Amino acid sequence: METGIIGLPLSGKTTIFNALTGLSAETSSYSGGKKQLNISEVTVPDERVDKLTELFKPKKKIYATLLVKDIPVAFDTQRGILPSSLGEIRNSDTITIVLRAFEDRSIPHPLGEVNPARDFDKIIESLIFSDYEVVEKRLSRLQREGKKNDREYHILEKIRNKLESGEVAGPDFLNDDELKVISGFRFLTIKPLLVVANLGEDKIELKELKDKTSELGLSLFPIRGEIEMEISQLPPEDQKDFLSDLGIEEPALKRFLREVYKTLNLISFFTVGEDEVRAWSITRGSTAQKAAGRIHTDLEKGFIRAEVIRWDELLELGGIHEAKKAGKVSVEGKEYIVRDGDVIVVRFNI
Ligand SMILES: Nc1nc2c(ncn2[C@@H]2O[C@H](COP(=O)(O)OP(=O)(O)O)[C@@H](O)[C@H]2O)c(=O)[nH]1
Numbered sequence: 001m002e003t004g005i006i007g008l009p010l011s012g013k014t015t016i017f018n019a020l021t022g023l024s025a026e027t028s029s030y031s032g033g034k035k036q037l038n039i040s041e042v043t044v045p046d047e048r049v050d051k052l053t054e055l056f057k058p059k060k061k062i063y064a065t066l067l068v069k070d071i072p073v074a075f076d077t078q079r080g081i082l083p084s085s086l087g088e089i090r091n092s093d094t095i096t097i098v099l100r101a102f103e104d105r106s107i108p109h110p111l112g113e114v115n116p117a118r119d120f121d122k123i124i125e126s127l128i129f130s131d132y133e134v135v136e137k138r139l140s141r142l143q144r145e146g147k148k149n150d151r152e153y154h155i156l157e158k159i160r161n162k163l164e165s166g167e168v169a170g171p172d173f174l175n176d177d178e179l180k181v182i183s184g185f186r187f188l189t190i191k192p193l194l195v196v197a198n199l200g201e202d203k204i205e206l207k208e209l210k211d212k213t214s215e216l217g218l219s220l221f222p223i224r225g226e227i228e229m230e231i232s233q234l235p236p237e238d239q240k241d242f243l244s245d246l247g248i249e250e251p252a253l254k255r256f257l258r259e260v261y262k263t264l265n266l267i268s269f270f271t272v273g274e275d276e277v278r279a280w281s282i283t284r285g286s287t288a289q290k291a292a293g294r295i296h297t298d299l300e301k302g303f304i305r306a307e308v309i310r311w312d313e314l315l316e317l318g319g320i321h322e323a324k325k326a327g328k329v330s331v332e333g334k335e336y337i338v339r340d341g342d343v344i345v346v347r348f349n350i
Pocket residue numbers: 007008009010011012013014015016026027028029030102103104107198199200201224225226227
Protein backbone atom coordinates (compact mmCIF):
# COMPACT_ATOMS: atom_id res chain seq x y z
CA MET A 1 0.00 0.00 0.00
CA GLU A 2 1.34 3.36 -0.95
CA THR A 3 0.23 6.97 -0.94
CA GLY A 4 2.01 9.85 -2.65
CA ILE A 5 1.73 13.35 -1.23
CA ILE A 6 1.44 16.18 -3.75
CA GLY A 7 0.56 19.85 -3.54
CA LEU A 8 1.78 23.29 -4.46
CA PRO A 9 5.23 24.41 -3.27
CA LEU A 10 5.16 25.61 0.35
CA SER A 11 1.73 24.13 1.03
CA GLY A 12 3.21 22.02 3.81
CA LYS A 13 3.69 18.67 2.08
CA THR A 14 6.84 17.84 3.99
CA THR A 15 5.32 19.16 7.20
CA ILE A 16 2.36 16.78 6.76
CA PHE A 17 4.76 13.97 5.85
CA ASN A 18 6.55 14.59 9.15
CA ALA A 19 3.29 14.82 11.11
CA LEU A 20 2.29 11.41 9.76
CA THR A 21 5.58 9.60 10.07
CA GLY A 22 7.05 11.25 13.15
CA LEU A 23 10.19 11.98 11.16
CA SER A 24 11.87 15.34 10.78
CA ALA A 25 12.54 15.70 7.08
CA GLU A 26 13.71 19.20 6.27
CA THR A 27 10.99 21.72 5.46
CA SER A 28 11.61 24.96 3.66
CA SER A 29 10.15 28.44 3.94
CA TYR A 30 11.09 29.64 0.51
CA SER A 31 10.44 28.35 -2.99
CA GLY A 32 13.44 26.69 -4.53
CA GLY A 33 14.44 25.37 -1.13
CA LYS A 34 15.39 21.78 -0.44
CA LYS A 35 13.79 19.44 -2.98
CA GLN A 36 14.18 15.79 -2.19
CA LEU A 37 11.96 12.77 -2.19
CA ASN A 38 11.04 11.67 1.33
CA ILE A 39 9.87 8.11 1.85
CA SER A 40 8.76 6.32 4.98
CA GLU A 41 6.99 3.07 5.70
CA VAL A 42 4.58 3.47 8.59
CA THR A 43 2.97 0.56 10.38
CA VAL A 44 -0.78 0.38 10.81
CA PRO A 45 -1.48 0.01 14.53
CA ASP A 46 -3.94 -2.84 15.15
CA GLU A 47 -4.74 -4.16 18.58
CA ARG A 48 -6.04 -7.40 17.06
CA VAL A 49 -2.46 -8.15 16.02
CA ASP A 50 -1.29 -7.39 19.55
CA LYS A 51 -3.86 -9.72 21.10
CA LEU A 52 -3.23 -12.56 18.67
CA THR A 53 0.48 -12.14 19.38
CA GLU A 54 -0.15 -12.60 23.09
CA LEU A 55 -1.88 -15.88 22.30
CA PHE A 56 0.54 -17.34 19.75
CA LYS A 57 3.78 -15.85 21.06
CA PRO A 58 5.28 -15.90 17.56
CA LYS A 59 8.87 -15.00 16.68
CA LYS A 60 7.61 -12.06 14.66
CA LYS A 61 4.69 -9.70 14.85
CA ILE A 62 3.99 -7.92 11.60
CA TYR A 63 1.53 -5.09 11.10
CA ALA A 64 0.18 -3.93 7.77
CA THR A 65 2.19 -1.03 6.41
CA LEU A 66 1.65 2.09 4.37
CA LEU A 67 4.41 3.63 2.31
CA VAL A 68 4.21 7.42 2.41
CA LYS A 69 6.04 9.40 -0.26
CA ASP A 70 6.56 13.15 -0.19
CA ILE A 71 7.20 14.10 -3.79
CA PRO A 72 9.21 17.18 -4.74
CA VAL A 73 6.97 18.77 -7.37
CA ALA A 74 8.04 21.18 -10.07
CA PHE A 75 5.47 23.95 -10.30
CA ASP A 76 4.85 26.67 -12.82
CA THR A 77 2.25 29.37 -12.15
CA GLN A 78 0.90 29.03 -15.69
CA ARG A 79 1.08 25.31 -16.25
CA GLY A 80 0.59 24.03 -12.70
CA ILE A 81 2.45 20.97 -11.44
CA LEU A 82 4.58 19.72 -14.29
CA PRO A 83 3.67 16.23 -15.51
CA SER A 84 7.32 15.16 -15.37
CA SER A 85 7.32 15.53 -11.60
CA LEU A 86 4.19 13.42 -11.20
CA GLY A 87 5.80 10.24 -12.52
CA GLU A 88 6.84 9.24 -9.02
CA ILE A 89 3.25 8.82 -7.85
CA ARG A 90 2.01 6.72 -10.75
CA ASN A 91 2.75 3.63 -8.68
CA SER A 92 0.90 4.90 -5.61
CA ASP A 93 -2.44 3.38 -4.69
CA THR A 94 -3.82 6.73 -3.59
CA ILE A 95 -2.83 10.34 -4.00
CA THR A 96 -2.84 12.65 -1.00
CA ILE A 97 -3.38 16.26 -2.01
CA VAL A 98 -2.10 18.76 0.55
CA LEU A 99 -3.68 22.22 0.42
CA ARG A 100 -2.38 25.24 2.22
CA ALA A 101 -5.05 26.43 4.64
CA PHE A 102 -2.80 28.42 6.97
CA GLU A 103 -2.04 32.11 6.94
CA ASP A 104 1.55 33.13 7.45
CA ARG A 105 2.89 36.35 5.97
CA SER A 106 6.47 35.16 6.18
CA ILE A 107 5.78 32.26 3.81
CA PRO A 108 4.97 33.29 0.25
CA HIS A 109 2.21 31.53 -1.66
CA PRO A 110 3.21 30.75 -5.26
CA LEU A 111 -0.17 32.06 -6.46
CA GLY A 112 -0.45 35.07 -4.17
CA GLU A 113 -3.38 34.83 -1.77
CA VAL A 114 -4.09 31.79 0.37
CA ASN A 115 -7.03 30.07 -1.33
CA PRO A 116 -7.27 26.28 -0.91
CA ALA A 117 -10.26 25.92 -3.27
CA ARG A 118 -8.31 27.51 -6.11
CA ASP A 119 -5.25 25.40 -5.32
CA PHE A 120 -7.39 22.27 -5.35
CA ASP A 121 -8.61 23.14 -8.86
CA LYS A 122 -5.03 23.77 -9.98
CA ILE A 123 -3.89 20.40 -8.76
CA ILE A 124 -6.83 18.54 -10.27
CA GLU A 125 -6.06 20.33 -13.57
CA SER A 126 -2.47 19.16 -13.34
CA LEU A 127 -3.52 15.55 -12.81
CA ILE A 128 -5.93 15.79 -15.72
CA PHE A 129 -3.35 17.39 -17.96
CA SER A 130 -0.76 14.80 -17.10
CA ASP A 131 -3.08 11.88 -17.93
CA TYR A 132 -4.43 13.61 -21.01
CA GLU A 133 -0.96 13.63 -22.52
CA VAL A 134 -0.65 9.90 -21.96
CA VAL A 135 -4.10 9.12 -23.38
CA GLU A 136 -3.60 11.25 -26.48
CA LYS A 137 -0.25 9.73 -27.26
CA ARG A 138 -1.56 6.21 -26.96
CA LEU A 139 -4.73 6.91 -28.94
CA SER A 140 -2.86 8.36 -31.88
CA ARG A 141 -0.52 5.41 -31.83
CA LEU A 142 -3.39 2.92 -31.87
CA GLN A 143 -4.94 4.92 -34.67
CA ARG A 144 -1.74 4.74 -36.71
CA GLU A 145 -1.64 1.01 -36.20
CA GLY A 146 -5.24 0.65 -37.36
CA LYS A 147 -6.47 -0.49 -34.00
CA LYS A 148 -9.41 1.84 -33.61
CA ASN A 149 -11.74 -1.06 -32.98
CA ASP A 150 -9.68 -2.48 -30.14
CA ARG A 151 -11.19 -2.60 -26.69
CA GLU A 152 -8.27 -0.55 -25.41
CA TYR A 153 -9.05 2.23 -27.85
CA HIS A 154 -12.65 2.47 -26.69
CA ILE A 155 -11.71 2.56 -23.03
CA LEU A 156 -9.09 5.22 -23.62
CA GLU A 157 -11.58 7.28 -25.59
CA LYS A 158 -13.97 7.08 -22.68
CA ILE A 159 -11.24 8.38 -20.39
CA ARG A 160 -10.29 11.12 -22.82
CA ASN A 161 -13.88 12.36 -22.98
CA LYS A 162 -14.04 12.44 -19.22
CA LEU A 163 -10.77 14.38 -18.98
CA GLU A 164 -11.89 16.78 -21.69
CA SER A 165 -14.89 17.69 -19.57
CA GLY A 166 -12.41 18.80 -16.92
CA GLU A 167 -13.18 16.01 -14.48
CA VAL A 168 -11.16 13.26 -12.87
CA ALA A 169 -12.55 9.80 -13.55
CA GLY A 170 -12.11 8.37 -10.07
CA PRO A 171 -11.87 4.71 -9.06
CA ASP A 172 -15.47 3.81 -9.98
CA PHE A 173 -15.46 5.14 -13.52
CA LEU A 174 -14.29 1.88 -15.08
CA ASN A 175 -15.19 -1.68 -14.20
CA ASP A 176 -12.59 -4.27 -13.17
CA ASP A 177 -12.26 -5.65 -16.68
CA GLU A 178 -11.70 -2.23 -18.19
CA LEU A 179 -9.23 -1.35 -15.47
CA LYS A 180 -7.20 -4.43 -16.27
CA VAL A 181 -6.89 -3.45 -19.93
CA ILE A 182 -5.45 -0.02 -19.14
CA SER A 183 -3.65 -0.78 -15.86
CA GLY A 184 -0.24 -0.35 -17.51
CA PHE A 185 -0.78 3.39 -17.89
CA ARG A 186 -1.22 3.91 -14.15
CA PHE A 187 -3.52 6.90 -14.66
CA LEU A 188 -3.49 9.42 -11.85
CA THR A 189 -7.08 10.51 -12.40
CA ILE A 190 -8.53 7.09 -11.66
CA LYS A 191 -6.76 6.76 -8.32
CA PRO A 192 -8.68 7.48 -5.14
CA LEU A 193 -7.81 10.93 -3.82
CA LEU A 194 -7.41 12.07 -0.26
CA VAL A 195 -7.59 15.78 0.38
CA VAL A 196 -5.73 17.24 3.34
CA ALA A 197 -6.36 20.80 4.49
CA ASN A 198 -3.21 21.96 6.25
CA LEU A 199 -4.63 24.25 8.93
CA GLY A 200 -2.81 26.86 10.95
CA GLU A 201 -3.75 28.86 14.03
CA ASP A 202 -6.34 31.04 12.40
CA LYS A 203 -9.67 29.83 11.09
CA ILE A 204 -9.89 30.18 7.37
CA GLU A 205 -12.92 29.77 5.13
CA LEU A 206 -13.17 26.22 3.79
CA LYS A 207 -16.73 26.20 2.51
CA GLU A 208 -15.88 26.55 -1.17
CA LEU A 209 -13.30 23.78 -0.88
CA LYS A 210 -15.73 21.53 0.98
CA ASP A 211 -18.31 22.02 -1.75
CA LYS A 212 -15.78 21.10 -4.40
CA THR A 213 -14.53 17.99 -2.66
CA SER A 214 -17.96 16.70 -1.76
CA GLU A 215 -19.08 17.19 -5.34
CA LEU A 216 -16.37 14.69 -6.27
CA GLY A 217 -17.34 12.42 -3.40
CA LEU A 218 -14.10 13.12 -1.56
CA SER A 219 -13.82 13.83 2.10
CA LEU A 220 -11.73 16.66 3.40
CA PHE A 221 -9.19 15.67 6.00
CA PRO A 222 -7.96 18.44 8.31
CA ILE A 223 -4.48 18.37 9.88
CA ARG A 224 -2.92 21.13 11.98
CA GLY A 225 0.30 20.59 10.04
CA GLU A 226 2.99 22.42 11.90
CA ILE A 227 1.84 21.76 15.42
CA GLU A 228 0.90 18.14 14.77
CA MET A 229 4.35 17.65 13.28
CA GLU A 230 5.90 18.91 16.49
CA ILE A 231 3.65 16.68 18.57
CA SER A 232 4.40 13.61 16.47
CA GLN A 233 8.06 14.03 17.37
CA LEU A 234 7.38 13.79 21.11
CA PRO A 235 7.50 10.51 23.04
CA PRO A 236 4.15 8.70 22.54
CA GLU A 237 3.12 9.05 26.18
CA ASP A 238 3.34 12.85 25.97
CA GLN A 239 1.46 13.19 22.70
CA LYS A 240 -2.01 12.57 24.06
CA ASP A 241 -2.05 15.54 26.43
CA PHE A 242 -0.81 17.98 23.82
CA LEU A 243 -3.36 16.73 21.33
CA SER A 244 -6.26 16.92 23.75
CA ASP A 245 -5.27 20.51 24.56
CA LEU A 246 -5.94 21.19 20.89
CA GLY A 247 -9.20 19.28 20.99
CA ILE A 248 -7.73 16.47 18.87
CA GLU A 249 -8.45 12.91 19.95
CA GLU A 250 -5.86 10.86 18.10
CA PRO A 251 -2.49 11.37 16.42
CA ALA A 252 -2.56 12.46 12.78
CA LEU A 253 -1.32 9.08 11.55
CA LYS A 254 -4.13 7.15 13.19
CA ARG A 255 -6.79 9.44 11.78
CA PHE A 256 -5.09 9.44 8.41
CA LEU A 257 -4.85 5.65 8.21
CA ARG A 258 -8.54 5.32 8.91
CA GLU A 259 -9.18 7.69 6.03
CA VAL A 260 -6.82 5.73 3.76
CA TYR A 261 -8.58 2.46 4.59
CA LYS A 262 -11.93 4.07 3.93
CA THR A 263 -10.80 5.69 0.68
CA LEU A 264 -9.22 2.51 -0.61
CA ASN A 265 -12.05 0.38 0.77
CA LEU A 266 -9.61 -1.84 2.65
CA ILE A 267 -10.16 -4.46 5.32
CA SER A 268 -7.67 -6.53 7.32
CA PHE A 269 -7.29 -10.25 7.63
CA PHE A 270 -4.74 -12.15 9.69
CA THR A 271 -2.43 -15.11 9.50
CA VAL A 272 -1.19 -16.73 12.69
CA GLY A 273 1.41 -19.28 13.72
CA GLU A 274 4.57 -19.90 15.70
CA ASP A 275 6.68 -17.99 13.23
CA GLU A 276 4.57 -14.90 12.84
CA VAL A 277 1.30 -13.20 13.49
CA ARG A 278 0.58 -10.88 10.67
CA ALA A 279 -2.02 -8.40 9.42
CA TRP A 280 -2.74 -8.04 5.72
CA SER A 281 -4.79 -5.36 4.05
CA ILE A 282 -7.00 -6.21 1.11
CA THR A 283 -9.84 -4.58 -0.80
CA ARG A 284 -13.29 -5.26 0.64
CA GLY A 285 -15.07 -7.87 -1.45
CA SER A 286 -11.91 -9.84 -2.27
CA THR A 287 -12.09 -13.62 -2.48
CA ALA A 288 -10.14 -16.10 -0.36
CA GLN A 289 -8.03 -16.96 -3.37
CA LYS A 290 -7.07 -13.34 -3.89
CA ALA A 291 -6.26 -13.04 -0.19
CA ALA A 292 -4.04 -16.09 -0.55
CA GLY A 293 -2.27 -14.26 -3.37
CA ARG A 294 -1.52 -11.35 -1.06
CA ILE A 295 0.45 -13.76 1.09
CA HIS A 296 2.25 -15.46 -1.77
CA THR A 297 1.54 -16.08 -5.45
CA ASP A 298 2.09 -19.84 -4.88
CA LEU A 299 -0.79 -19.84 -2.42
CA GLU A 300 -3.05 -18.27 -4.99
CA LYS A 301 -2.03 -20.62 -7.81
CA GLY A 302 -2.18 -23.79 -5.76
CA PHE A 303 -5.16 -22.75 -3.64
CA ILE A 304 -7.19 -25.69 -2.34
CA ARG A 305 -9.23 -24.24 0.51
CA ALA A 306 -9.16 -21.69 3.29
CA GLU A 307 -9.85 -22.44 6.92
CA VAL A 308 -11.42 -19.37 8.45
CA ILE A 309 -12.15 -18.22 11.96
CA ARG A 310 -13.06 -14.84 13.42
CA TRP A 311 -10.09 -13.30 15.25
CA ASP A 312 -12.03 -12.75 18.51
CA GLU A 313 -13.44 -16.28 18.56
CA LEU A 314 -9.98 -17.65 18.07
CA LEU A 315 -8.78 -15.57 20.97
CA GLU A 316 -11.60 -16.76 23.17
CA LEU A 317 -11.12 -20.43 22.33
CA GLY A 318 -7.36 -20.25 22.79
CA GLY A 319 -6.02 -21.76 19.57
CA ILE A 320 -6.78 -23.14 16.11
CA HIS A 321 -6.96 -26.72 17.38
CA GLU A 322 -9.43 -25.79 20.10
CA ALA A 323 -11.45 -23.72 17.64
CA LYS A 324 -11.67 -26.69 15.28
CA LYS A 325 -12.90 -28.91 18.09
CA ALA A 326 -15.54 -26.33 18.93
CA GLY A 327 -16.65 -26.31 15.30
CA LYS A 328 -15.79 -22.64 14.85
CA VAL A 329 -13.40 -23.04 11.93
CA SER A 330 -15.20 -22.98 8.61
CA VAL A 331 -13.81 -24.52 5.47
CA GLU A 332 -14.20 -22.18 2.53
CA GLY A 333 -13.55 -22.38 -1.20
CA LYS A 334 -11.76 -19.91 -3.42
CA GLU A 335 -14.86 -17.75 -3.97
CA TYR A 336 -15.34 -17.06 -0.27
CA ILE A 337 -15.50 -13.32 0.39
CA VAL A 338 -13.02 -12.38 3.10
CA ARG A 339 -14.39 -10.33 6.02
CA ASP A 340 -12.60 -7.78 8.14
CA GLY A 341 -11.14 -9.65 11.12
CA ASP A 342 -10.90 -13.11 9.55
CA VAL A 343 -7.98 -15.31 10.55
CA ILE A 344 -7.14 -17.46 7.54
CA VAL A 345 -5.15 -20.66 7.09
CA VAL A 346 -4.62 -21.35 3.39
CA ARG A 347 -4.29 -24.98 2.27
CA PHE A 348 -2.53 -25.21 -1.04
CA ASN A 349 -0.72 -27.59 -3.31
CA ILE A 350 2.02 -26.56 -5.68
N1 LIG B 1 2.35 28.88 10.18
C1 LIG B 1 2.36 27.67 9.64
N2 LIG B 1 3.37 27.33 8.85
C2 LIG B 1 3.38 26.11 8.28
C3 LIG B 1 2.34 25.17 8.53
N3 LIG B 1 2.63 24.05 7.81
C4 LIG B 1 3.80 24.30 7.19
N4 LIG B 1 4.26 25.53 7.47
C5 LIG B 1 5.49 26.17 7.00
O1 LIG B 1 5.40 26.34 5.60
C6 LIG B 1 6.68 26.19 5.00
C7 LIG B 1 6.59 25.17 3.91
O2 LIG B 1 6.37 23.90 4.50
P1 LIG B 1 6.89 22.59 3.78
O3 LIG B 1 6.35 21.44 4.56
O4 LIG B 1 8.36 22.62 3.56
O5 LIG B 1 6.13 22.74 2.39
P2 LIG B 1 6.31 21.91 1.03
O6 LIG B 1 7.11 22.77 0.13
O7 LIG B 1 4.92 21.75 0.51
O8 LIG B 1 6.96 20.61 1.37
C8 LIG B 1 7.63 25.81 6.13
O9 LIG B 1 8.30 26.97 6.55
C9 LIG B 1 6.71 25.31 7.20
O10 LIG B 1 7.25 25.48 8.49
C10 LIG B 1 1.27 25.55 9.38
O11 LIG B 1 0.34 24.77 9.65
N5 LIG B 1 1.35 26.82 9.91
